[in-house]
Amino acid sequence: MSRSAVLIAAHRGGAREVTENSRAAFRHAIALGADQVEFDVHRTADGGLVVLHDATLERTTTGTGPVAALRLEEICRLRLRDRREETVPTFEEVLDLLAPAAIGLRVEIKPGVDLRPYPGIEAAVVAALRARGLLHRSVITSFLLPILEAAAAAGAPRRLWLVAPLVQASLGSTARLTELARAAGVGELGLHIDRLDAATVESVRTAGLEVGAWAAHEDAQIEKALDSGLAVFTTDRPSAALAIRNARLAADRGGR
Numbered sequence: 001m002s003r004s005a006v007l008i009a010a011h012r013g014g015a016r017e018v019t020e021n022s023r024a025a026f027r028h029a030i031a032l033g034a035d036q037v038e039f040d041v042h043r044t045a046d047g048g049l050v051v052l053h054d055a056t057l058e059r060t061t062t063g064t065g066p067v068a069a070l071r072l073e074e075i076c077r078l079r080l081r082d083r084r085e086e087t088v089p090t091f092e093e094v095l096d097l098l099a100p101a102a103i104g105l106r107v108e109i110k111p112g113v114d115l116r117p118y119p120g121i122e123a124a125v126v127a128a129l130r131a132r133g134l135l136h137r138s139v140i141t142s143f144l145l146p147i148l149e150a151a152a153a154a155g156a157p158r159r160l161w162l163v164a165p166l167v168q169a170s171l172g173s174t175a176r177l178t179e180l181a182r183a184a185g186v187g188e189l190g191l192h193i194d195r196l197d198a199a200t201v202e203s204v205r206t207a208g209l210e211v212g213a214w215a216a217h218e219d220a221q222i223e224k225a226l227d228s229g230l231a232v233f234t235t236d237r238p239s240a241a242l243a244i245r246n247a248r249l250a251a252d253r254g255g256r
Contacts, residue, residue, distance in 0.1 A: 006225060007232035008241045009036035009106050012053060016217065016236040019083040020060065021051050026097055034238045036104035038141075041091050041125055043118035048072025049091035049125065055113040061088055066113045091125070095132050105129075105138040106234070108162070109147050122150035130155070143167075145184045152185050160188040162214060165195050174200050178207035190214050193221045193233065201228055219244065 010032070013025025021039050029037040040053045045068055057063035063070070063078040072090065080086045098105060109125055111117050122140075129135045140151040141160040148159040161181050168191065171177050181189055188210040191200065196213050204211040213233040216225040222241045225233040226248065235241045 006228075006230050006245070007035040007104070008238055008245060009038045009104070009232055009234040010034040010238040011038045011214070011234040011236050013037055013039065014236060014238045017239055019080055019086070021053060021089070022080055022083050022086050023089055023093070023097060024083065024086065026094060029238060030098070030101040030103055032238055032242055034103060034242065036106050036139075036232060037098065038106035038108065038234050039094060040108045040110050041121070042067040042110050042112070043121045043124070044072045044075055045069060046071045047120070047124070048075070049121070049128065050075050051089045051091055051094050053110070055110060068112050068118065092128055095128060095134060099132050099134060103137075105134060106141055106160075107138055108141045109151065110142075111144060111147070115144075117144065117147050117150065122147060122156070123154040126151060126154040126156050139188070141190065145180065145186070148186055149184050158188070159186050160190050160212070161186045162190045163192070163195075165192050168192075168195050174203040175207070178204055178209055181209060182207065188212065188231070190234075193225055196224075196228060196230075198228065201230065216241070 010029035012020035013029050018025040018028045026037055039051050041049055042052050043049060052060060052067060056066050060081055061078040062081060075088050078088050107125060109121055129138050139158045139160050140156045141162050142148050143162045143164055148161060151159055189204055190212045193213040193216040201211050210231045212231045213225050216222050216233045217236045222244050226245060
């Protein structure tokens with residue numbers, strides 16, 4: 001793959017540039033021309049879906065306690081801590097905002113505070129995507145293989161396993177990593193940018209899986225992601241990543 005063909009995903013809409021997982025962040029990602037936008041989904045006490053990273057409310061909102069302890073109506077009245085003019089968005093709101101844009105969706109389904117999957121969240125996420133005709137533009141991601149298996153059962157065609165560095169280290173080999181992914185029916189792996197090298201990329205691809213990276217935020221990490229022949233990487237700094245990729249494209253054209 002050409003280094004300039006690597007796709008760029010705005011992580012939480014671009015968390016170092018605009019308040020994470022906010023409507024403003026998603027509009028920002030669209031306006032930049034990011035290839036994809038990544039965001040997180042939790043389930044409320046009454047089965048609603050909200051876009052927040054944490055399983056608890058304190059860090060990013062004016063609320064307290066677990067997301068799962070409040071009803072959807074209660075959470076949607078909360079303000080984002082770093083953007084008080086905005087309330088917590090629902091999953092459906094974010095989908096409706098993104099639907100008209102030519103941008104791919106990376107939907108990370110989060111577990112609750114006990115790190116267990118929310119009952120039925122995968123089917124609810126897939127149903128909302130299907131209802132808006134967005135399933136074909138979406139990749140369901142998770143650090144937990146059971147969530148991805150449930151998403152597959154619900155009809156999600158693309159699923160990506162986000163591999164935590166401790167999990168990657170504990171498995172001991174890329175072969176074991178890809179074996180588990182294939183057994184779970186997962187077609188793509190997402191590795192931490194600092195745990196990725198050319199041999200790992202080649203090994204994953206030889207196993208018939210696609211490979212991407214997450215947490216490529218600093219310039220050196222972005223450069224590495226673009227040089228590694230990945231399918232895609234997520235970054236909190238999509239503006240910087242797009243500028244670096246565009247500069248490379250311009251240099252490539254100038255060298256012909």
